[in-house]
Amino acid sequence: MRRILVIRLSAIGDIVMASPLVHALRRRYPEAHIAWLVQPETRALLADHPELDEVILWPHNEWRQLIREKRFLALWRRIREFRKAMRARGFDLAIDLQGLFKSGLLAWLSGAKERVGLGSREGSQRFMTRVMPKGGRPELIGSEYRFLADMLGLPTADFRMRVGIGAEAARSADKLRKAHVADRPYAVICPFTTRPQKHWFNDHWAALVPRLRMELGLEVIMLGGPGDREAAWAIAERADVIDLVGDTSLQEAAAVIRGARLLVGVDTGLTHMGPAFDVPTVALFGSTCPYLETGRENTTVIYHDLPCAPCRRNPVCDGRFDCMTGITPEEVLQRVAQVMPHGEEST
Structure with missing residues (x-):
């Protein structure tokens, strides 16, 4: 060929x-x-x-x-x-x-x-x-x-995800990091996707963010696209989070993720970049379950296997979204401890 x-x-x-x-x-x-x-x-x-x-x-x-x-x-x-x-x-x-x-x-x-x-x-x-x-x-x-x-007879011994980041995007992301967190370690949260049944509730994000800061010593950066700004404001009003939603290009967001100590996110493209960059990741799935294993010991998936899950595009819970509501901040923190047990000392 x-x-x-x-x-x-x-x-x-x-x-x-x-x-x-x-x-x-x-x-x-x-x-x-x-x-x-x-x-x-x-x-x-x-x-x-x-x-x-x-x-x-x-x-x-x-x-x-x-x-x-x-x-x-x-x-x-x-x-x-x-x-x-x-x-x-x-x-x-x-x-x-x-x-x-x-x-x-x-x-x-x-x-x-x-x-x-x-x-x-x-x-x-x-x-x-x-x-x-x-x-x-x-x-x-x-x-x-x-x-x-x-x-197709291709070698798969090192079958790992790769995202390219250009020099300009890396420099821009570095400037953003220095402006907002200086040299302090940080976590990234990725709360947004295209379907409401894949979202984790704002109350949960508001409860999780301060605990990441107080218990792990991590600043918290929130990422998303321009279309997520309104939803981001609803979270930022309730939690002391560094809101970069809509302020980065796709490559810049990837570079910010690459430098994070932790990523917590729903089933969205940015979350999948966590294991791609070998960043400790906690993925929250409910109406979808794209995977449970990543081949990375520092990535874990929270998925409650309810009788109605995964419903994908056809929820039957009248908007309750039990699969996501049932994931508590405490459960997320327990999984965080599994993927990065040493807090800010984790690499």
């Missing part, structure tokens, strides 16, 4: 969990040109990956806007331009990790002679030359990607 294309368009957590495939491909094909096709909003996760040769952007928003405006001729021209640019790269292999119609179509547009789909559905299997099932152990983080690597 001389030229390989990986397709995983979104989202943050999925791309982080799929990232070990790049290292596995690089070890198997050290001289290959390896590219990743991604949507613009998640490009930053891959832009500085040391083992990727190229990050290609799919102009998702532009195509969607043309569809909304019913400018189908212009859309067809954009698709033809995209296909021409992709086929000029001469890919030998395209690996579709998303398994949706849109990702399958993009794999076909790439012109790759061999197109492998992971768990292809929505008709995307028609674009593939080979379809692999989603195998592995569901309780292990990224198990479907490890299983795919095994099926």
